[in-house]
Amino acid sequence: MHDVLFDFISKYISLTEDEKNAILSVDIFRTVKKGTILLKEGQYTKDSYFVLKGCIRTYYVLDNEEKTTAFYTEMEALTPPCVISKTPSEFYVSCIEETILTVSNADMEAEINAQFPKFETMCKMLSEELLAKQRIDFDEFKTSSPEQRYLNLLDKRPDLIQRVPQYQLASYLGIKPESLSRLRGRITEKNRG
Amino acid sequence: MHDVLFDFISKYISLTEDEKNAILSVDIFRTVKKGTILLKEGQYTKDSYFVLKGCIRTYYVLDNEEKTTAFYTEMEALTPPCVISKTPSEFYVSCIEETILTVSNADMEAEINAQFPKFETMCKMLSEELLAKQRIDFDEFKTSSPEQRYLNLLDKRPDLIQRVPQYQLASYLGIKPESLSRLRGRITEKNRG
DNA sequence: TTCATTTCTTAACTTAAGTGAATAAGTCGT
DNA sequence: ACGACTTATTCACTTAAGTTAAGAAATGAA
Secondary structure (H helix, E strand, O other): HHHHHHHHHOOOOOOOOOHHHHHHHOOEEEEEOOEEEEEOOOOOOOOOEEEEEEOOOHHHHHHHEEEEEEOOOOEEOOOOOHHHOOOOOOOOEEEOEEEEEEEEHHHHHHHHHHHOOEEEEEEEHHHHHHHHHHHHHHHHHHHHHHHHHHHHHHHHOHHHHHOOHHHHHHHHHHOOOHHHHHHHHHHHHHHHH | HHHHHHHHHHOOOOOOOHHHHHHHHHHHEEEEEEOEEEEOOOOOOOOOOEEEEEEEEEEEEEEOOOEEEEEEOOHHHHHHHHHHOOOOOOOOOEEEOEEEEEEEEHHHHHHHHHHHOOOHHHHHHHHHHHHHHHHHHHHHHHHOOOHHHHHHHHHHHHHHHOOOOHHHHHHOOOHHHHHHHHHHHHHHHHOOO
């Protein structure tokens, strides 16, 4: 299981056995079951998450409706904005499936940095890469219709459509569940001709 | 003029005179006039931009139509995703107004880092902060209607509505220029009763 | 100032998303 | 297997965005 973490890290920097042990000695692996809420709206937290296996999502509750805005699956990391801004969280984080993840914070990061500074370099590379990736996603979202977004998702992350309830996918695509259902109908209609 | 840059940096780290000089010795200040294209689709580049005064925008050309997705004004930084991914750029960067900015790349950054390592810490903080900020923006975009987005922009960045042509604001809001014009009419209509 | 070009508005029409409500299908725990 | 609850579909209706096209307003250059 730890392999997933080290495979991920090795994309950025190479690790000696000592360094691996340094990480294992501080890092906390957690297994959480489906439906567990890791973070609630209004809570303060310093924790970042890294998904080793499973799936978590972030959602807001607006006008008594859940608005899901992101999913994190294998090898994906989430640092909630409230960790950076030191304000109460505006969203919830919950587990869609039984999930294995690491939970870490700035103190732990500092502890690892103290033992090998290249860890900080990795963190910088990682957040630059995430920033660029998210920028592309945002641009794609802005420049395409709900239908194009759905087809794009089908192409890029087909697994999500299998493992996630449709009403959660709907807000992720910026529309209502009824519209997604209709839109899907329209597409299969087309494909039959 | 350099003050804008140092004011910005001082939000993250404090600088000695020597350190300021180290930055000035490598950094390149450029003044570019309205309409100048800093980056074209298909080009390779290693350059990041930091706006000291003025405004630049990023836009795609899709189906022969410009799709503007972001604006950068005073104290805002842009590292195009293609710099990170080392692929040709998917978008254009151009100046909306006469603009003063710094243009820097990883080599220059390394040169500064060599002289004072806390610069890297600042870069990490900066990209983490930008990531969090962009995440909030994306979530707001997903969970609101075009009209709410426009009203939100009016509230948060009223300057943009003044300095940017409306057809560029439209795609930034995820709609067509005609729809933005109509939407604005609807709003002023409401406000008169 | 004048002309050309760019940007914005308006209108009629088409298409799709939002809304409210009812029903169907699927899931979970006992 | 049963009922309770959650999730997905469907329908009729409303609202707003996309499309096409024409014309008005603003901008810029000669």
